[in-house]
Each structure stands twice: as C-alpha cells, then as structure tokens.
Amino acid sequence: MKPNSIIYLITGFVLCLPAVCYAQLERERVVTSTPVEDTFWATKNVGISTTINPSGNDLHSSVLHTFGLVDGGIDRFFGLDDGANTRLGLIYGITDRVSIGLGRMTFRKVVDVSTKMNLLRQTTDGSVPLSIALKGATGISTLSGLGLEFSDRLSYFTSLMIAKKFNGFSVQLSPMYSHFNRTLGQAQEDLLGLGVLLNVELNEQFSLSGEYLPVFGDRNPGTEDAMAIALNINTGGHVFQIFFASSQWHNEQFVMANNRDRFWEGDFRFGFNIHRVFGLGGR
Amino acid sequence: MRFIMKIFSVSIFIAILMFSTTAQAQSYITETGRVSFTSSVPLHSFTGRSEHLNGLIDLEENLVDFYIDLQTLDTGNGKRDRDMYRTLEVEEHPFAEFTGSLTSSYDPESAEEQNVTVTGDFSIHGVTQNIEVEGTLQKTGAGLQLNASWILNMADYKIEPPGILFYRVDEEIEVRIEAELELQDDETNET
Numbered sequence: 001m002k003p004n005s006i007i008y009l010i011t012g013f014v015l016c017l018p019a020v021c022y023a024q025l026e027r028e029r030v031v032t033s034t035p036v037e038d039t040f041w042a043t044k045n046v047g048i049s050t051t052i053n054p055s056g057n058d059l060h061s062s063v064l065h066t067f068g069l070v071d072g073g074i075d076r077f078f079g080l081d082d083g084a085n086t087r088l089g090l091i092y093g094i095t096d097r098v099s100i101g102l103g104r105m106t107f108r109k110v111v112d113v114s115t116k117m118n119l120l121r122q123t124t125d126g127s128v129p130l131s132i133a134l135k136g137a138t139g140i141s142t143l144s145g146l147g148l149e150f151s152d153r154l155s156y157f158t159s160l161m162i163a164k165k166f167n168g169f170s171v172q173l174s175p176m177y178s179h180f181n182r183t184l185g186q187a188q189e190d191l192l193g194l195g196v197l198l199n200v201e202l203n204e205q206f207s208l209s210g211e212y213l214p215v216f217g218d219r220n221p222g223t224e225d226a227m228a229i230a231l232n233i234n235t236g237g238h239v240f241q242i243f244f245a246s247s248q249w250h251n252e253q254f255v256m257a258n259n260r261d262r263f264w265e266g267d268f269r270f271g272f273n274i275h276r277v278f279g280l281g282g283r
Numbered sequence: 284m285r286f287i288m289k290i291f292s293v294s295i296f297i298a299i300l301m302f303s304t305t306a307q308a309q310s311y312i313t314e315t316g317r318v319s320f321t322s323s324v325p326l327h328s329f330t331g332r333s334e335h336l337n338g339l340i341d342l343e344e345n346l347v348d349f350y351i352d353l354q355t356l357d358t359g360n361g362k363r364d365r366d367m368y369r370t371l372e373v374e375e376h377p378f379a380e381f382t383g384s385l386t387s388s389y390d391p392e393s394a395e396e397q398n399v400t401v402t403g404d405f406s407i408h409g410v411t412q413n414i415e416v417e418g419t420l421q422k423t424g425a426g427l428q429l430n431a432s433w434i435l436n437m438a439d440y441k442i443e444p445p446g447i448l449f450y451r452v453d454e455e456i457e458v459r460i461e462a463e464l465e466l467q468d469d470e471t472n473e474t
Contacts, residue, residue: 024348025312027378030335031354037365055361096361124374204369236366279329279360 035121039131039165040172040199041207042275043091043116046228046243047255048174048195048211051133051163053118054093059278062089064105066248066271069261079269087250097121101137105250109142110155112251122164130164139251152182157253159195168201178253185221191256192216199232207232209241215256226255227263241273309342309391309466311427316462318351320435323453331358331367338462340420340427342391347401349460350380370442371408379407381416389420396421401431410440418460426465433458 040050043060054060068082076082089103091114101114114137122131141153159176174195183189193216199209209232214225230243246268247259261267316336321328333356338349353373358364383403390397396419405414418431435456437444444452 023344023346024382025337025339025350027350027380028337028352029354029377030352034354037369055364057359058361093361277360277362279358279363 033123033125033127036124036131036165038201039122039163039170040197040209041232041234042239042241042273044273045172045197045199045209045211046230046241046245046271046273047226047247047250048197048213048252049116049135049159049161050172050197051118051121051131051161053097053099053116053133054091054277056093056095057280058093059280060089060091060093060099060275061278062091062103062273062275063087064089064250064271064273066245066250067269068248069267069269070244071266085248085250091116103251107249107254110139110251110254111142112137112139114138130162132163133161135159135161137251137253139253148182155180155253157251159252161195163197170197170199172197176252176256178256180253180257187220187257188218191219191253193252193256195252205234207234213252213255213259220257222260223257224259224262226259228268237276239275241275243271243273244268245271311340311342311464311466313338313462313464316349316429316460316464318356318458318460320356320456320458322456329358329360329363331356331364333357336460336462338429338464340429340464342385342389345384346382347384347403348380348382349462350378352377353379353407376407376409379405381405381414386415391422394422396428407435408440408442412439423463426463429460429462429464431460 040052042062043050043052043054044062064087065084067084068076068079070078072079072082085106087103087105089101091099091101093099097118099116101116104111114135116133116135118131118133120128120130120132122128135158137157139155139157156179157176159174161172161174163170163172172195174197176193176195178191180189193213195211195213197209197211199207201207208229210229212225212227215223224246226245226247228243228245230241233240233242246261246263247255248269249255249258314337315334316338317332317334318336319330319332321330333351335355336349336351340347353371354368354377356364356367358367381403383401385399386402387398387400389399398417399420400415400417402415403413404411414433416431416433418429421428435458437454437456444454
C-alpha cells in the first residue's frame with residue numbers, strides 16, 4: 001500500500017472517532033476537592049476543642065461527664081459516687097466554616113457562649129495541607145449568693161487550632177489564652193497554654209485519642225498540666241468518647257486554671273462524652 | 284488507485300458528517316437533572332438530593348446514558364453525608380451511572396406523556412447490574428421531560444447499610460430522577 005493510501009485511511013479513521021466517542025457522555029466529576037474527613041471525631045476531643053465544626057445548618061449536641069478520681073476504689077465505685085461535672089452543649093453551624101455555641105456546666109454553674117471559624121480546611125487533594133480554626137468563648141458563672149458583680153463572673157478564652165491528618169493519624173496543636181476578670185488569692189488572671197491532641201483511627205468505628213495541656217508562664221499555685229486518653233466510638237448516629245482524664249473541668253480556661261491532678265501519677269477519673277448531630281435542613 | 288482512494292475517503296467523510304448530523308438531531312442532553320432518594324430507618328426516614336444529574340437520550344441511536352457524581356448528594360446533614368460518601372466509597376467509585384436503551388415504543392412526534400421502559404447497566408459502588416426502569420417521557424417545547432423511579436437494593440451492589448446503634452438503614456432505597464433534556468443545538472454538535 002502506498003504511503004498516501006495509508007494517510008487517507010488514517011484520516012478516515014480519525015474522522016470517525018468523534019462519532020464513536022459521542023456514543024456515551026464523558027464522565028466528569030463535579031466535586032474534585034473535598035475537606036479531609038474526621039481529623040478528630042467530634043468538636044471536642046475530651047476537654048479541648050478540635051478543628052471540627054458542624055456543617056452549615058447542622059445542630060451539634062453534646063453531653064460531657066466527668067466523675068471523681070478512680071482511686072476511690074470500690075467504696076466510691078471508682079469515682080462515680082462522687083458526683084459528676086456535666087456540661088450540656090449545643091453548636092449550630094451557620095455555614096460549613098462558622099459556628100456558634102452555647103453550653104452550661106455544673107461546676108460554678110458556668111454558662112458559656114462561643115464561636116469557631118475554620119480559616120483553612122485540609123483537602124483530600126493536598127491543595128490545602130492542614131486545617132486551621134479559631135475559637136473564642138466567654139464563660140459566665142451564674143452561682144448565686146457570692147455578691148459578685150456581673151463583670152466579676154466573666155472569663156474569656158481564645159485558641160488557634162492547627163491540625164493535620166495523615167492516613168488515619170491526626171495531630172493538633174492549640175496555643176490558647178484565657179483571662180478571668182476576677183480571681184481569688186494568688187490565682188492568675190491570665191493563663192497561656194498549648195493543647196496537644198492526637199487521634200489514631202483503629203477502624204471506621206473506633207479510634208484512640210489523647211490530649212495534653214501544659215500551662216506556660218505564671219500559673220495558679222498547685223495546678224498541674226491536664227492530660228486525658230479516650231476511646232472514641234462512632235455508631236453512625238452518635239460519637240461516644242469514653243475516657244480517663246486528670247481534670248474534672250470541661251471548658252479549657254477552667255481546665256488550665258483549676259486542674260490539680262497528675263495523670264501520670266494515677267490521679268485520673270472516668271468520664272464519657274456523647275455527641276450527636278441533627279440536620280436542620282428539613283429532610 | 285490513488286484517485287479511487289481519494290474518492291473513497293471523501294465519501295466516508297461526507298457520510299460521517301451526514302450520519303452525525305442525523306443522529307444528533309434527535310439527541311437530548313442535560314447537566315442539571317435532579318436525583319432524589321429516600322432511605323428509612325425505624326421511626327425515621329430521610330431524603331438525599333442532587334441537581335447534578337448528567338444525561339443523554341439519543342432517539343436515533345436508541346441510547347440512554349445518565350451519570351451523577353455521588354459526592355453531590357446532600358441529605359441535609361453533613362455528618363450523614365460524609366458517612367454516606369464513605370459507605371459508597373466515592374473516592375474509588377465516584378459515579379452512579381446507567382447506560383441502556385429504550386425497550387418500549389416511543390413516538391417522538393407526540394406531545395403526550397408516554398410511559399416508557401429502559402433496560403441497561405446500572406453501576407454504583409463498583410458493581411454493575413442489568414436493570415429495567417419504568418418512567419415517562421414527554422416532548423416539551425425545548426426538549427424532553429423525563430421522570431422515572433426504581434427501587435435500589437443495596438445488597439445487590441455490595442453496599443453495607445450503615446448501622447445506627449442496634450438497627451440498620453433499610454436495604455431498599457427508592458430512587459427518583461427528573462430531568463428536562465434539551466435538544467442539542469448545532470454548536471454543541473460540533474464538539
């Protein structure tokens with residue numbers, strides 16, 4: 001066959017291609033880059049906030065409990081007879097990146113309002129390598145009979161949360177600052193800390209996580225750095241966190257200001273958190 | 284010989300152009316079709332939706348071809364969506380797709396709503412099954428209006444129904460699609 005003949009045949013074949021290709025639609029993805037899922041499994045690990053925010057128009061509810069020290073033995077039923085510090089919380093996702101929250105805990109009857117904003121969210125395609133969130137909160141002690149002015153009851157907290165997930169292993173660093181309008185004795189009005197959080201996914205249903213919160217600079221006398229380890233259970237509808245923690249307090253500024261127990265010396269307590277998300281999208 | 288090859292090639296070229304124009308004259312497409320599904324758990328049900336259904340109906344070629352990016356499905360609950368994407372393994376199998384043909388008669392000249400049946404391969408979660416779907420087609424001013432629904436059994440596609448505490452999502456899901464397909468114009472035909 002002459003070269004020209006080959007050229008004509010190839011030309012004919014190429015001209016046929018559009019008709020062949022046209023037979024079926026070309027598959028194209030609409031969503032090509034998505035945020036990395038479940039860097040941590042809830043908006044709080046045990047006591048420290050994570051970069052996780054509820055999606056827009058979702059309502060996240062949580063119930064947090066911590067009991068007495070387990071070293072009370074069977075007589076104190078390992079701390080469960082010592083009463084719980086319970087915090088009930090709601091967080092509403094205004095958008096996928098911005099939320100507002102409301103909570104109330106037993107100790108000092110503190111009501112807190114908060115907001116969290118995701119400045120960056122790590123993506124699956126690596127175009128955004130890590131997640132960064134900013135949180136601000138105000139706590140108001142509603143204990144009666146103390147003769148306190150309203151401003152004396154206020155405390156403030158802010159934290160920058162920087163997290164990254166690597167194939168089922170997540171780490172977060174959370175530099176944080178808190179301020180109490182009024183303190184007693186030698187207590188510090190201002191506290192600085194660094195939350196260090198880890199999460200290791202065992203499978204889709206279970207993960208192990210831990211947190212450590214050293215306080216830097218001047219700290220309240222007798223206080224210790226807080227620590228906790230937790231088993232996270234994702235049932236599909238809920239996330240349960242069963243943990244041992246040194247601090248019985250819940251909000252970070254109170255953990256930094258009040259924890260007096262050393263985890264590594266056996267001074268820890270049992271606790272569990274329950275997280276549930278409700279979609280308010282009307283479906 | 285050279286002259287014959289020239290004539291032969293030009294003839295093929297013209298024939299292809301004519302064939303292509305004829306075929307595409309009855310091709311209808313959409314990129315904004317709607318998909319919804321309803322899933323049930325005891326005492327509760329929820330609906331997921333997407334408005335990113337891509338579809339082609341080519342009456343000349345008797346080709347029906349639809350697909351959707353599963354990550355556009357939205358149930359109104361972010362965590363539930365993420366669990367759904369994980370269950371469907373959307374990173375490995377991003378599309379649900381159907382390719383088949385009309386197996387019932389359809390009169391393209393009639394403006395009446397007509398019951399139609401399509402048969403073909405439906406794929407999701409990396410599993411393909413041959414299915415038959417009943418629906419309606421109606422000629423409209425701009426193209427075709429399609430409505431169809433069928434029951435998808437998750438076990439047929441090796442999809443593990445997500446568990447919630449001690450019960451599980453019902454294996455059977457009703458899937459509905461609605462699409463207004465537009466007649467392809469000449470500009471589209473050239474691509």
